[in-house]
Amino acid sequence: MADETSTPSAPSTSRPEGSGPSSSGPGGRPPGGRPGGPGGGGRKFFRRKKVCKFCVEKIDAIHYRDVRLLQQFVAERGKIVPRRLTGVCTTHQRGLARAIKQARNIALLPFAARY
Amino acid sequence: MQRTYEIMFIVRPDILDEDLDKLIAGLEGNITQGGGSIKSMEKLGRRKLAYMVKKFNDGNYVLLTINADGSLVGEIERRLRVSEPVIKFISVRMDEEEKRVAKIKAIRATRKKLSAQPAATAPAPVEPAAAPAVATEAASA
Numbered sequence: 001m002a003d004e005t006s007t008p009s010a011p012s013t014s015r016p017e018g019s020g021p022s023s024s025g026p027g028g029r030p031p032g033g034r035p036g037g038p039g040g041g042g043r044k045f046f047r048r049k050k051v052c053k054f055c056v057e058k059i060d061a062i063h064y065r066d067v068r069l070l071q072q073f074v075a076e077r078g079k080i081v082p083r084r085l086t087g088v089c090t091t092h093q094r095g096l097a098r099a100i101k102q103a104r105n106i107a108l109l110p111f112a113a114r115y
Numbered sequence: 116m117q118r119t120y121e122i123m124f125i126v127r128p129d130i131l132d133e134d135l136d137k138l139i140a141g142l143e144g145n146i147t148q149g150g151g152s153i154k155s156m157e158k159l160g161r162r163k164l165a166y167m168v169k170k171f172n173d174g175n176y177v178l179l180t181i182n183a184d185g186s187l188v189g190e191i192e193r194r195l196r197v198s199e200p201v202i203k204f205i206s207v208r209m210d211e212e213e214k215r216v217a218k219i220k221a222i223r224a225t226r227k228k229l230s231a232q233p234a235a236t237a238p239a240p241v242e243p244a245a246a247p248a249v250a251t252e253a254a255s256a
Contacts, residue, residue, distance in 0.1 A: 058223075060216045064207070065123075065178075106123055106205040107174070110165040 050087025054096075062095040064102035070109060074100060078110040117182045119154070119213065124195055124204035125174035128161060135175060138200060142179070142191065149190060151183030169202045180209070 053072075054062065062069070073081050073088070073096055080100055083093045103109040126135055135158075143153055159176035168174065183191075188206055195204045 060219050061212060064205075102205060102207060104165070105203075107125065107164040107166060107168055107203060 052087060052089040052092055054092040055089055062092065062099045064099040064106070064108065067103060067108050070096070070100050070103055074109060076113060077115075078104075078113045117151075117184060118208055119210040120181055120183055120188050120206055121209050122179045122181065122188075122191065122195075122204065122206045124177055124179075124201050125164070125168065126177060126200050127169070127171055127202050128173045128175060130175065130200050134200070135177075138198065139177060139179075142194070145191060145194060146179075146181055146183060146187065149183070149187040151181050151187050154180040154182060156180075171202060174202060 053059070059069070064070070073086055075081050080097055083090070086093075088096060100109060104111050126138065130138075139156065139158075143156065146153055155178075157178045157180075159178055161173055162176050163173045164171065192204065192206060195201050
């Protein structure tokens with residue numbers, strides 16, 4: 001689990017979204033989950049706890065029309081950024097994915113950005 | 116059963132303004148004749164498309180918010196599909212989402228009341244404190 005969360009932190013920095021630069025939101029959890037604690041020695045730097053943008057800013061409806069908002073959760077190539085990188089909560093990620101897919105259908109967002 | 120829908124469609128960019136107005140007017144006529152009602156109509160203007168659609172790179176976006184039956188929406192979709200200048204459309208049902216948002220807002224409003232309550236209860240302990248004083252006074256008297 002530690003490998004999975006730590007490796008994608010590099011691509012996450014390439015995203016335009018500034019609020020989620022820190023990877024692995026449950027930063028304090030892996031040492032507790034693993035009694036041996038080899039991961040604890042590996043990660044000495046502090047990672048900010050990620051929070052759901054929609055919960056914090058109280059954005060209730062994720063609408064397919066606000067491209068500005070959706071674009072923050074889409075990678076450069078047009079992929080939906082996983083929750084583990086952005087820190088969005090499950091409920092909102094579901095709504096977000098739906099909105100992004102609707103926006104793709106009406107050509108507001110690309111299915112795949114060309115290089 | 117009447118439900119709220121949002122219909123967004125893209126009209127080809129080389130259409131004239133009056134033709135676009137005519138198209139929208141015709142569509143609105145279809146909706147009202149079919150037993151629906153229009154809540155709002157918005158021309159979002161010309162926008163660059165995220166990908167090429169029918170060899171067009173930009174399009175005129177139009178957004179219609181309507182109250183209609185499911186069957187009427189089907190009919191409108193059919194018309195959009197047939198009409199030549201419309202290159203893409205999407206219809207989304209909104210009422211469930213609106214209901215959900217209203218519910219969340221209501222819950223949030225009750226939460227605010229709870230946070231206001233401690234301020235209301237704070238002066239309350241003062242009164243019981245004053246009351247025993249009165250009681251002791253009564254006892255002494």
